[in-house]
Amino acid sequence: MKSCKPNSLDSSLESEPQCKGGIECVGKCGSERMENAARRRLAANARERRRMQGLNTAFDRLRKVVPQWGQDKKLSKYETLQMALSYIMALTRILAEAERYSTERDWINLHCEHFPQDSYHALVGPKLPGESEHYAQRLFGYQPEHFQMAT
DNA sequence: TAGGCCATCTGGTCCT
DNA sequence: AGGACCAGATGGCCTA
Numbered sequence: 631m632k633s634c635k636p637n638s639l640d641s642s643l644e645s646e647p648q649c650k651g652g653i654e655c656v657g658k659c660g661s662e663r664m665e666n667a668a669r670r671r672l673a674a675n676a677r678e679r680r681r682m683q684g685l686n687t688a689f690d691r692l693r694k695v696v697p698q699w700g701q702d703k704k705l706s707k708y709e710t711l712q713m714a715l716s717y718i719m720a721l722t723r724i725l726a727e728a729e730r731y732s733t734e735r736d737w738i739n740l741h742c743e744h745f746p747q748d749s750y751h752a753l754v755g756p757k758l759p760g761e762s763e764h765y766a767q768r769l770f771g772y773q774p775e776h777f778q779m780a781t
Numbered sequence: 782t783a784g785g786c787c788a789t790c791t792g793g794t795c796c797t
Numbered sequence: 798a799g800g801a802c803c804a805g806a807t808g809g810c811c812t813a
Contacts, residue, residue: 675790
């Protein structure tokens with residue numbers, strides 16, 4: 631429980647329509663209605679908490695599949711969404727280019743011209759520190775400052 | 782200490 | 798009627 635905000639449950643209960651009496655109100659007045667309202671509010675709070683926890687779980691799963699090179703700090707939710715967008719667009723571009731360039735060698739030449747000839751296959755093998763990071767940065771175009779431009 | 786990020790509560794709205 | 802979703806408000810934690 632993080633929030634220490636004064637609970638407005640009381641005020642909401644105060645705003646509950648007051649019973650004016652009559653047969654249908656017998657046994658319904660005062661405390662029972664307030665208890666019902668309080669119970670509903672608590673249940674709604676719990677549902678909302680679960681919903682937000684589900685959302686956070688989804689963000690965590692997204693963080694795991696999104697590139698995070700050079701970032702030892704956890705991406706914020708906003709950054710995670712921006713990175714996911716950037717990542718998806720990069721992958722889409724790769725697929726489109728792969729279709730356009732008929733042979734694998736053409737495609738590799740397009741993307742890896744800055745690599746030594748004998749290191750092409752490192753891309754699909756163990757990651758090369760440094761060079762492959764540049765490759766990824768070039769490919770995904772992720773720059774934290776871009777976040778300020780995204781709306 | 783200010784600013785960023787986050788969790789939680791809450792009331793409103795929409796949907797089933 | 799009750800649940801899901803949303804946005805605003807609030808307060809805690811962390812970092813520069």
